[in-house]
Amino acid sequence: MNTDSHRKELLRKLSRNLMVSVPVMTVVAMAGMSAVSENGLGLIPSAEAAQGEAEGEAKGEAEGEAKGEAEGEAEGEGEAEGKAEGEGEAEGEAEGEGEGTSEAMKEAVRRPEGYKPYEGDAESxxxxxxxxxxxxxxSSNGLSCATCHTNGAGYADTFSNEYPHFVAMGKSDFGMDKVHLDEMVQICMVAPMAAEPLEWDSEELAALTEYMRIEQEKFRQR
Ligand code: HEC
Structure with a gap:
């Protein structure tokens, strides 16, 4: 019960904050797309533009914050992986009020404790x-995954690496050194799709994750 309402509260904050932080990305992406949507080209440049924009934003914010945060983050990263919790806490404290945004987002895209993915037949x-x-x-903004990722578009080369691995957006926007594939689905859900993350034990998350595995195979053979 308690965890549930805590989670709801987080999600409420999350979607409120997304209204502020994500539209920049989306607007850039959409603008890029509508300019070229006739032939379906140009999705990669626009996705990159969106990412560049998001990174720029993140850096700008980071610079505006106290140095204490940078130190806290560096310390967390220096330690072994799997200490995500400690790192999150340190950042949360350092970031304080005005910055709340990414804190809820960061938590929401990380595998929860005791995570048991939905199990089903791979084919279905x-x-x-x-x-x-x-x-x-x-999504909450009219996009689908395919808007950015049709025919292998919109991925960086890291997509061909074995998961978990480093992904630029995971690091710059969510402070994650490595992401699992299901976490990457959640990252694209909350950031470019401006939506709530999927339920961790849902069939939807398992289905998208399985489909992305197949997309990854195709991507590797390109
Ligand atoms: C507005 C554009 C946009 C939409 C919509 C979008 N993504 Fe992405 N996605 C990106 C960008 C940009 C990257 C590259 C991130 C990076 O490399 O830093 C990416 C990367 C990825 C990756 C590969 C990351 C890696 O290198 O391992 C996966 C998997 C992925 N997206 C899944 C999804 C799924 C699933 C959806 C729908 C729920 C989705 N994306 C919707 C922009 C988008």
Missing amino acids: LARKGEALFSDTSL
């Missing part, structure tokens, strides 16, 4: 995942 999960991939109702 992949089929459901493929449908979800082009489902704009997953």
Whole structure:
């Protein structure tokens, strides 16, 4: 019960904050797209533009904050992985009020304790995942995964690496040194899709994750 309302509160904050921080990314992405949407090209540049914008924003914010935070973060990163919790706490304290945004987001995209993914038949999960991939109702801004990622578009080269691995957006926007594939799905859910993360034990998350595994295979063979 308690955890549940805590979670709801987090999500409420999250979606409120997203209204502020994500539109920049989205607007850039959308602007890039509508300029070229006739032929479907240009999605990569616009995605990159969006990312650059987000990074710029993150850096700008970081600079504006107390030095204490930078030190706290550096310390957390220097330690072994798996200390994500401690790191999150340190950052939370350092970031304080005005910055709340990413704190809820950061927590929301990390695998929760005792995480047990939904288990299902890989083939039917992949089929459901493929449908979800082009489902704009997953987002709050009219985008679907396919808007950015049709035919292998919009990924950095890191996508071909074995998970968990380093992803620029995971690091710059969420402070994660490495991300699992399901965490990457959640990152794209809350950041570019401006939505709430999927339930961790949901069939939807398992389906999208399974489908992304297949997308990764295709990406590797490009
Ligand atoms: C507005 C554009 C946009 C949308 C919509 C979007 N993404 Fe992404 N996605 C990106 C960008 C930009 C990157 C590259 C991030 C990086 O490398 O730092 C990315 C990277 C990824 C990666 C690969 C990360 C890696 O290198 O390992 C996966 C997997 C992914 N997205 C899944 C999804 C899924 C699933 C959805 C839908 C729920 C989605 N994306 C929706 C922009 C988008």
